[in-house]
Amino acid sequence: PEPRTLLVSAHRLDPSDLVLVLEDVTDLRRLQQIRTEFIDNLGHELRTPLSTVTLLAETLAREAEIAEIPPRMRDRIALIEVETGHIAQMVNEMLDLARMEGGSQLRLRDDVDLARLAVASAERLRLFAERSGVTLVTETEPDVPTVRGDEARLGQVVVNLVHNAIKFSPDGGEVRVAVRRAGDDIELAVADHGIGIKRADRARIFERFYKADRARVRGGGTGLGLAIARHVVEGHGGRITVESEEGLGSTFTVTIPVVAPAPAPAAPPAPAAPPAPA
Ligand code: ADP
Numbered sequence: 001p002e003p004r005t006l007l008v009s010a011h012r013l014d015p016s017d018l019v020l021v022l023e024d025v026t027d028l029r030r031l032q033q034i035r036t037e038f039i040d041n042l043g044h045e046l047r048t049p050l051s052t053v054t055l056l057a058e059t060l061a062r063e064a065e066i067a068e069i070p071p072r073m074r075d076r077i078a079l080i081e082v083e084t085g086h087i088a089q090m091v092n093e094m095l096d097l098a099r100m101e102g103g104s105q106l107r108l109r110d111d112v113d114l115a116r117l118a119v120a121s122a123e124r125l126r127l128f129a130e131r132s133g134v135t136l137v138t139e140t141e142p143d144v145p146t147v148r149g150d151e152a153r154l155g156q157v158v159v160n161l162v163h164n165a166i167k168f169s170p171d172g173g174e175v176r177v178a179v180r181r182a183g184d185d186i187e188l189a190v191a192d193h194g195i196g197i198k199r200a201d202r203a204r205i206f207e208r209f210y211k212a213d214r215a216r217v218r219g220g221g222t223g224l225g226l227a228i229a230r231h232v233v234e235g236h237g238g239r240i241t242v243e244s245e246e247g248l249g250s251t252f253t254v255t256i257p258v259v260a261p262a263p264a265p266a267a268p269p270a271p272a273a274p275p276a277p278a
Pocket of ligand 1: 160164225
């Protein structure tokens with residue numbers, strides 16, 4: 001017979017009573033694994049034809065610019081190129097997420113200067129901000145200590161948050177990226193004065209594919225950015241939270257401990273630790 005996986009948790013009722021709960025999570029774990037593998041396979045299957053289509057769409061769009069064709073046709077070709085880009089991005093993010101959920105470890109090998117990373121990410125998005133009529137401000141404390149982590153992944157998180165903040169800001173808005181030390185953590189906050197997020201949505205936006213506002217604002221999105229961000233941040237022993245007021249704006253805050261945690265398994269979640277003896 002195949003070995004079962006049990007989740008064991010202990011709860012102390014009072015000094016003399018301890019309740020042990022054994023939960024058979026074999027099937028759940030298997031389903032989680034099947035889901036992750038399915039997404040991974042699908043992503044890989046889609047990637048090859050998609051890169052061909054992307055290439056063709058790019059070529060066609062370039063040719064259409066100089067060819068004698070009706071403007072309507074040119075517009076359609078441009079749209080094909082844009083939408084193909086969105087699918088390609090979605091497939092890449094899907095593969096990213098599957099890889100992380102499949103338990104591939106983050107490599108916490110870099111000494112990451114989050115203040116520098118915030119400035120660099122803002123720099124990368126400056127053009128997008130300008131085009132959107134949004135002012136980007138960075139505010140970093142001097143001499144913020146480095147954290148142990150995966151620089152490329154953390155950079156991806158910051159870019160995602162700032163990108164969202166710009167995307168959901170009105171013309172003339174301001175996005176502020178601040179980094180400071182807060183006790184044992186480094187705190188990075190991305191604040192906007194955009195459309196905000198409803199309370200009911202706030203609990204769900206970190207789920208994969210969840211989008212609060214289906215009407216796309218300033219370009220597409222996959223609904224995967226925040227799911228990936230949460231994986232990366234928690235893989236660093238940190239937390240990502242959001243505060244928001246509908247219509248007034250949102251602030252996403254990432255906290256990363258200055259002292260690196262012991263590497264934790266990415267997924268499936270580790271069984272709950274038994275409570276410390278009273
Ligand atoms: P995407 O932006 O690609 O749709 P994300 O996972 O990054 O996916 O975000 C999920 C959803 O959370 C978005 O579709 C949007 O509804 C909401 N959201 C994220 N950031 C903001 C923000 N700064 N202001 C308002 N809504 C936001």
